[in-house]
Amino acid sequence: xxxxxxxxxxxxxxxxxxxxxxxxxxxxxxxxxxxxxxxxxxxxxxxxxxxxxxxxxxxxxxxxxxxxxxxxxxxxxxxxxxxxxxxxxxxxxxxxxxxxxxxxxxxxxxxxxxxxxxxxxxxxxxxxxxxxxxxxxxxxxxxxxxxxxxxxxxxxxxxxxxxxxxxxxxxxxxxxxxxxxxxxxxxxxxxxxxxxxxxxxxxxxxxxxxxxxxxxxxxxxxxxxxxxxxxxxxxxxxxxxxxxxxxxxxxxxxxxxxxxxxxxxxxxxxxxxxxxxxxxxxxxxxxxxxxxxxxxxxxxxxxxxxxxxxxx
Amino acid sequence: xxxxxxxxxxxxxxxxxxxxxxxxxxxxxxxxxxxxxxxxxxxxxxxxxxxxxxxxxxxxxxxxxxxxxxxxxxxxxxxxxxxxxxxxxxxxxxxxxxxxxxxxxxxxxxxxxxxxxxxxxxxxxxxxxxxxxxxxxxxxxxxxxxxxxxxxxxxxxxxxxxxxxxxxxxxxxxxxxxxxxxxxxxxxxxxxxxxxxxxxxxxxxxxxxxxxxxxxxxxxxxxxxxxxxxxxxxxxxxxxxxxxxxxxxxxxxxxxxxxxxxxxxxxxxxxxxxxxxxxxxxxxxxxxxxxxxxxx
Numbered sequence: 001x002x003x004x005x006x007x008x009x010x011x012x013x014x015x016x017x018x019x020x021x022x023x024x025x026x027x028x029x030x031x032x033x034x035x036x037x038x039x040x041x042x043x044x045x046x047x048x049x050x051x052x053x054x055x056x057x058x059x060x061x062x063x064x065x066x067x068x069x070x071x072x073x074x075x076x077x078x079x080x081x082x083x084x085x086x087x088x089x090x091x092x093x094x095x096x097x098x099x100x101x102x103x104x105x106x107x108x109x110x111x112x113x114x115x116x117x118x119x120x121x122x123x124x125x126x127x128x129x130x131x132x133x134x135x136x137x138x139x140x141x142x143x144x145x146x147x148x149x150x151x152x153x154x155x156x157x158x159x160x161x162x163x164x165x166x167x168x169x170x171x172x173x174x175x176x177x178x179x180x181x182x183x184x185x186x187x188x189x190x191x192x193x194x195x196x197x198x199x200x201x202x203x204x205x206x207x208x209x210x211x212x213x214x215x216x217x218x219x220x221x222x223x224x225x226x227x228x229x230x231x232x233x234x235x236x237x238x239x240x241x242x243x244x245x246x247x248x249x250x251x252x253x254x255x256x257x258x259x260x261x262x263x264x265x266x267x268x269x270x271x272x273x274x275x276x277x278x279x280x281x282x283x284x285x286x287x288x289x290x291x292x293x294x295x296x297x298x299x300x301x302x303x304x305x306x307x308x309x310x311x312x
Numbered sequence: 313x314x315x316x317x318x319x320x321x322x323x324x325x326x327x328x329x330x331x332x333x334x335x336x337x338x339x340x341x342x343x344x345x346x347x348x349x350x351x352x353x354x355x356x357x358x359x360x361x362x363x364x365x366x367x368x369x370x371x372x373x374x375x376x377x378x379x380x381x382x383x384x385x386x387x388x389x390x391x392x393x394x395x396x397x398x399x400x401x402x403x404x405x406x407x408x409x410x411x412x413x414x415x416x417x418x419x420x421x422x423x424x425x426x427x428x429x430x431x432x433x434x435x436x437x438x439x440x441x442x443x444x445x446x447x448x449x450x451x452x453x454x455x456x457x458x459x460x461x462x463x464x465x466x467x468x469x470x471x472x473x474x475x476x477x478x479x480x481x482x483x484x485x486x487x488x489x490x491x492x493x494x495x496x497x498x499x500x501x502x503x504x505x506x507x508x509x510x511x512x513x514x515x516x517x518x519x520x521x522x523x524x525x526x527x528x529x530x531x532x533x534x535x536x537x538x539x540x541x542x543x544x545x546x547x548x549x550x551x552x553x554x555x556x557x558x559x560x561x562x563x564x565x566x567x568x569x570x571x572x573x574x575x576x577x578x579x580x581x582x583x584x585x586x587x588x589x590x591x592x593x594x595x596x597x598x599x600x601x602x603x604x605x606x607x608x
Contacts, residue, residue: 053439056439056442056443057442057443058439058442058443076445076447079442079443079444079445080445082443084439084440084443086436086439086440088436088439092435092437094343094346094347095346103335103339104440104444106332106335107332107333107335107336107441107444107445107446108332108444108445109332109445112335151440
């Protein structure tokens, strides 16, 4: 990787619009993905799949340009830089994981021996070393997901598209996959990952791109997006002794909308406007020694709440 | 504790092949032999060739069932071209006949060629191919050649092997001298026959949405056109109308090239029927395999 390559985006959408006949699937979308993990968030039917297919070079934009490593995404050169992990089950039951990845590598132009060696090595790196020659039909969901990821990574792409990679995985497999995805940017690989499991996505991505009704709703770090919508009331969880007295005290603050005492001992949930101001007041309250506040947790500072607020 | 999968990229340069779809040919061949069912179908389709081999061994006395049987076989071989190992018909006719030729051809193509593209479409494998360096044209070429290799096992390889064994079983080299040249031409025409019919099957399989629909369409084309040809030829007392049958049209080309007796089909008409069929299927398949259509 050349030094200037490190700064160049691996994926760039430049004012991309895509129609299917008279239906607009995507409208004037622009964003870039560098060597980072970017999450693609949107409800079903908002143009997420179209966006993924445009990025994979499977569709041409009706207007605008999609570029992968500076090249038109539909060109052969660009496609060789893309690793695509689709959300569907496209694994043949009859052959082994190693055989399957080898075959797909060969379609990238690798020789038989080099493809076989590479496929085995990647599968081994992804934790399937013991099961290389077992039939895919005998694999668990997590193992199948790793095979799909292996075929996307085996040809050493510079950009990887992961469509719903967490679907159907157990928590342990999800965590393992998240760690693997998080490691990719360090190797110079940009990642665009779509998922409905928002809290899982949150732990994986550097930035998110929110798509709604074919338009780019917002793009940026989750915290930054959260700060863009300050008028949204936020819930704050507090753990403190003398919770009833604290609740009465908090209700005096202008930022506090409501205070709920929960069933748990010493815990209360506060709904606030202007959370920064509230936290400043809370710090002052704690410093005065009137109350011992053991824990403060911003409950709505997450992707799901931002997404929920933005799409109404 | 979370255990990382520890992926790290491998060292090494990427290689580039001029025809990245070539492995598809091997993959298509492998897909038949990977299952016991596929192997069983292939062996079943080779039964006519095995039958002829048994006939040869009996005729030349390698297997003994008594002199009476052998004499009867020799007289049948002398009377019928199709049962005489000194004639090209003996090797080619089992492939071109409706039974067993067309029946086993249909069976073997139904396992592979006739469903190949539709099967990939149904399993969403097309998306993975398109994200490789494979173009729709390259993909079709790979499928076509791979499926032709599979079908060629019964239409090209089996007659050739049978002829080779017949030459070795003969009393002298006269069979080799008499049949080598016509057999070479027959093999070339059988290769063309296989490529054309398998090409039609693969192109047709690109049109329907499901593998089963593709299979029905292929069987309909092969058997249906045969029925239409026979019915029209008899009803209108016009033998050339048998050429409406795709199978008969392709067979007519082989018969003409190999010097086998004609069966009332027109050579020009046969060529036209096959050319039109491939053109129409090719146009529809090209339209269907445009990426946005393929992925819709």
